[in-house]
Amino acid sequence: MLSQERNKAEVVRRTGYAFSTISNLIENHDVIAFDVSKTLLSRCVLSSDGVFRFMEQSLGVEGFCGARLKAEQLAERRFGTNEASEISLNEIYSLLAVLLPDNTVTPDDERECEEKFHFLNQAFVMIATVARDKGKRLIGINDTQMNKDQVSRFLEALGIELDALYSPLDGRHFLLKAAANEESAPNRALHFGQCILTNMNDDVDSAITEIHVNQHSDCLRQDDAPFVDQDCGEYTFTSDLILGQIAARMPHVDPEEPDLYSFGFNVCGPVLLGFCDYIAERSAQDEFDELLLPPGQVQIIEQSLSTLKLPLSCYSISEVIEVLTSDLSNVSSEERKQLWHRIEAWKARDFKNIAIVDVDGSALDFDFLTSPQVHRYCIFGQSSLVRQERASAYLLDGSNATNTDVSVIGSTVLFDLLFANPKASFPNLSSGKDISVALNGEAEAITDVGLLASICVQRGALDFLRMIAPIKDTLDRRELKDFNLFCLTRLVTTPTEREYRTFENVPFPWCKGETEWRTIESYWKPVSISSRYLTDFRRQIHEQQLHNYDRMLPNSIKDLSMRDDIGQLDWRRIMYRHPLKISYWNSVRRFQRQKQNELGQK
Amino acid sequence: MTVSNGDPLKIFVPFVNEKMATELFSENKFLLNVDIHLFDNRGRSAGLPKLYNEIIDNHLNEDVWLFFVHEDFEVQGELFGTENLAHEAVYGTFGVRLDGHAPVGFGQHKCSEKDGSSVLQVGLPVTSPTWVETLDCVAILIHTRLLRDRPRLRFDEALTFDLYAEDFCINAQENFGVPVMVLPVEFQHYSKGYVTERYWRGIKHLGEKYPNVGVPGSCSFIGGKSQELETHYTYDIPANRKKRRDRAAKKNRNYFKALRLFRKRP
Numbered sequence: 001m002l003s004q005e006r007n008k009a010e011v012v013r014r015t016g017y018a019f020s021t022i023s024n025l026i027e028n029h030d031v032i033a034f035d036v037s038k039t040l041l042s043r044c045v046l047s048s049d050g051v052f053r054f055m056e057q058s059l060g061v062e063g064f065c066g067a068r069l070k071a072e073q074l075a076e077r078r079f080g081t082n083e084a085s086e087i088s089l090n091e092i093y094s095l096l097a098v099l100l101p102d103n104t105v106t107p108d109d110e111r112e113c114e115e116k117f118h119f120l121n122q123a124f125v126m127i128a129t130v131a132r133d134k135g136k137r138l139i140g141i142n143d144t145q146m147n148k149d150q151v152s153r154f155l156e157a158l159g160i161e162l163d164a165l166y167s168p169l170d171g172r173h174f175l176l177k178a179a180a181n182e183e184s185a186p187n188r189a190l191h192f193g194q195c196i197l198t199n200m201n202d203d204v205d206s207a208i209t210e211i212h213v214n215q216h217s218d219c220l221r222q223d224d225a226p227f228v229d230q231d232c233g234e235y236t237f238t239s240d241l242i243l244g245q246i247a248a249r250m251p252h253v254d255p256e257e258p259d260l261y262s263f264g265f266n267v268c269g270p271v272l273l274g275f276c277d278y279i280a281e282r283s284a285q286d287e288f289d290e291l292l293l294p295p296g297q298v299q300i301i302e303q304s305l306s307t308l309k310l311p312l313s314c315y316s317i318s319e320v321i322e323v324l325t326s327d328l329s330n331v332s333s334e335e336r337k338q339l340w341h342r343i344e345a346w347k348a349r350d351f352k353n354i355a356i357v358d359v360d361g362s363a364l365d366f367d368f369l370t371s372p373q374v375h376r377y378c379i380f381g382q383s384s385l386v387r388q389e390r391a392s393a394y395l396l397d398g399s400n401a402t403n404t405d406v407s408v409i410g411s412t413v414l415f416d417l418l419f420a421n422p423k424a425s426f427p428n429l430s431s432g433k434d435i436s437v438a439l440n441g442e443a444e445a446i447t448d449v450g451l452l453a454s455i456c457v458q459r460g461a462l463d464f465l466r467m468i469a470p471i472k473d474t475l476d477r478r479e480l481k482d483f484n485l486f487c488l489t490r491l492v493t494t495p496t497e498r499e500y501r502t503f504e505n506v507p508f509p510w511c512k513g514e515t516e517w518r519t520i521e522s523y524w525k526p527v528s529i530s531s532r533y534l535t536d537f538r539r540q541i542h543e544q545q546l547h548n549y550d551r552m553l554p555n556s557i558k559d560l561s562m563r564d565d566i567g568q569l570d571w572r573r574i575m576y577r578h579p580l581k582i583s584y585w586n587s588v589r590r591f592q593r594q595k596q597n598e599l600g601q602k
Numbered sequence: 603m604t605v606s607n608g609d610p611l612k613i614f615v616p617f618v619n620e621k622m623a624t625e626l627f628s629e630n631k632f633l634l635n636v637d638i639h640l641f642d643n644r645g646r647s648a649g650l651p652k653l654y655n656e657i658i659d660n661h662l663n664e665d666v667w668l669f670f671v672h673e674d675f676e677v678q679g680e681l682f683g684t685e686n687l688a689h690e691a692v693y694g695t696f697g698v699r700l701d702g703h704a705p706v707g708f709g710q711h712k713c714s715e716k717d718g719s720s721v722l723q724v725g726l727p728v729t730s731p732t733w734v735e736t737l738d739c740v741a742i743l744i745h746t747r748l749l750r751d752r753p754r755l756r757f758d759e760a761l762t763f764d765l766y767a768e769d770f771c772i773n774a775q776e777n778f779g780v781p782v783m784v785l786p787v788e789f790q791h792y793s794k795g796y797v798t799e800r801y802w803r804g805i806k807h808l809g810e811k812y813p814n815v816g817v818p819g820s821c822s823f824i825g826g827k828s829q830e831l832e833t834h835y836t837y838d839i840p841a842n843r844k845k846r847r848d849r850a851a852k853k854n855r856n857y858f859k860a861l862r863l864f865r866k867r868p
Binding site: 078 | 691776778779
């Protein structure tokens with residue numbers, strides 16, 4: 001459940017208005033209309049064709065996505081008119097039958113998939129609730145490909161009650177008709193929507209107050225959202241789905257969460273998902289169902305497995321060693337009995353159904369020689385893996401690591417934040433309590449900061465898993481692995497300044513206990529840091545502006561700037577002779593410097 | 603989807619090389635039972651769009667498939683059947699569509715010099731009708747019913763020998779929502795692509811005619827938005843390389859000629 005403050009922040013991002021302004025607007029209108037798609041409901045996938053890609057993969061219809069998009073484009077031109085620009089799904093499928101003669105997909109299949117990938121947008125539900133509390137009539141505009149009955153049923157199941165549902169297929173000026181049906185003057189109707197409907201451009205419709213709602217994908221592009229790799233790397237359905245989750249949560253706009261939470265949600269979450277899925281896959285292959293983990297990692301892996309509903313049990317290596325080596329005098333008789341049963345069972349099966357998960361190599365002290373049959377898994381390939389034949393890594397195999405991969409292996413330092421165990425060291429530490437009181441001033445400040453950072457990252461990662469758990473089966477393992485590898489490589493080698501500064505004050509966990517402590521930032525040496533994150537689109541605009549400015553420059557100024565002896569020029573003399581030229585040139589230089597600063601290092 | 607059961611197919615071939623047209627069509631064993639119309643265009647030298655539009659006008663009242671082909675097009679296998687084809691589509695034997703940012707040609711065929719030498723395999727094979735963005739001018743198949751219902755869907759007579767099929771496809775898709783498809787047929791095209799100045803003039807004309815369109819053609823991107831597409835992909839067609847080099851050399855010659863004009867006199 002997202003906090004109200006976060007939902008208000010999303011409203012600001014997506015509408016451009018403060019929540020109080022929207023509340024006042026609602027107050028002054030009688031009918032509040034919402035577009036159903038991308039306003040009241042959001043999609044799990046970022047791009048509009050994500051669902052089609054999923055259908056292509058899941059239904060096994062080759063070329064479906066491209067043909068479906070083409071069919072929609074053609075149907076708009078064939079069936080769309082000035083009177084009714086919107087087209088029905090049946091019209092699209094009538095053209096799809098020509099484009100893809102072997103197509104077996106029906107409109108109902110698509111409607112089912114659409115339903116599967118939609119979820120409730122809490123920010124707009126909050127607005128709807130405010131409107132309802134103020135006694136306004138709520139109406140929906142069904143701009144989805146689902147039919148009215150299906151949408152009504154779906155919204156009802158999600159707990160949204162609308163007074164009426166209208167469709168753009170109702171014809172021209174459908175909003176005016178809707179307002180008339182609701183017995184309201186057009187200027188007393190407020191519409192939240194994308195305004196892409198051509199009907200809305202008519203002067204007649206302008207009487208209705210419009211609030212343009214930005215799409216999630218545009219919000220990710222709006223500014224320097226950290227740890228987001230949109231429009232980079234290979235486009236796959238999996239990357240689309242993960243970016244869709246990030247866009248739906250928008251952790252970077254949440255006023256209550258720091259950027260470390262974004263790191264946890266956007267980067268650690270997908271890695272944790274991929275790693276848990278990898279272990280589950282290997283458990284089926286290698287026939288094990290119990291995991292031994294270093295003490296710090298038990299908690300997070302255990303929670304992840306339970307969130308993803310994967311049937312694997314976790315045990316701490318240290319507890320096992322303690323039991324094996326101690327005389328069990330300080331353990332209650334019931335616990336002793338249980339532990340011995342467990343150990344005897346393991347011994348009897350010769351450790352065949354046990355695997356060791358060791359993310360950061362901290363389980364190296366466990367004696368593998370006594371149990372050569374034990375499988376061992378980690379996220380990155382580690383040099384120590386050569387000790388064991390049955391060891392394997394999720395992301396990289398140490399033997400074929402390239403230069404880039406090596407830098408990713410170096411990024412394990414970032415993952416120490418994910419796999420630290422705050423509660424083991426500080427049992428009283430919980431998010432509900434005042435940290436300073438809980439620690440009682442006994443722990444060192446460095447450790448405190450490290451632990452708080454860990455909590456934040458872990459919360460982000462687990463929140464991601466909770467969001468994606470219901471649809472995790474739709475992900476492709478290989479695509480997820482490639483996506484994780486790409487994002488990590490990008491982050492470690494070329495982080496943005498905001499990303500780099502996220503770890504500014506986080507102590508490096510390995511130097512605990514040393515006299516001199518350092519931060520993660522001081523160990524992490526990226527290839528380059530872009531001064532500000534600019535999306536490709538904004539970068540293109542800046543570059544085009546620079547280019548245009550260059551073309552506008554008079555040749556005399558260009559020649560002046562190209563002179564070899566520019567450093568030795570007597571500027572006062574030149575200023576005296578050509579005052580306009582020099583001031584113009586100065587303004588050009590200022591503009592260029594400003595743009596180049598924004599573009600950062602190339 | 604309405605299919606045209608049993609409507610006849612007529613092949614129309616305007617030619618300037620009678621020997622080639624006779625060999626490739628009248629004597630072609632795969633076209634024995636097909637109604638072929640050879641048009642001698644030597645005296646008139648009319649642009650193909652003009653000829654095609656005249657043929658359309660003459661056959662508009664019949665229900666018939668009109669198959670417009672170049673004289674250097676040789677069918678080398680069984681011709682496609684038209685029984686199950688939807689009449690509301692434009693068909694051809696070679697076409698292009700985008701895959702990501704890269705144009706992909708569909709309709710595998712042989713492309714060679716006029717004498718049959720230097721054969722290249724071009725395009726991906728198709729086994730069933732496959733949608734594309736534009737068709738090549740070499741062959742285009744249309745049902746008269748499609749044309750009868752849409753009087754504005756005709757060949758652009760401002761284009762003479764290049765790009766008229768591409769223009770027809772863009773017009774069909776953008777203004778009428780008619781799909782464009784490639785049909786499976788085995789053939790050889792005895793003409794390696796000649797990208798001439800006339801072609802670039804045609805490209806400029808289409809850029810002005812369709813300012814909001816960017817589609818891949820056989821030899822270049824087409825439409826007002828083609829520059830945007832060119833930032834991601836540059837055409838380099840093996841069959842056009844020779845001509846590209848010639849064009850670059852001509853451009854350089856003109857450039858140096860211009861320099862000579864502005865040279866300072868001693």
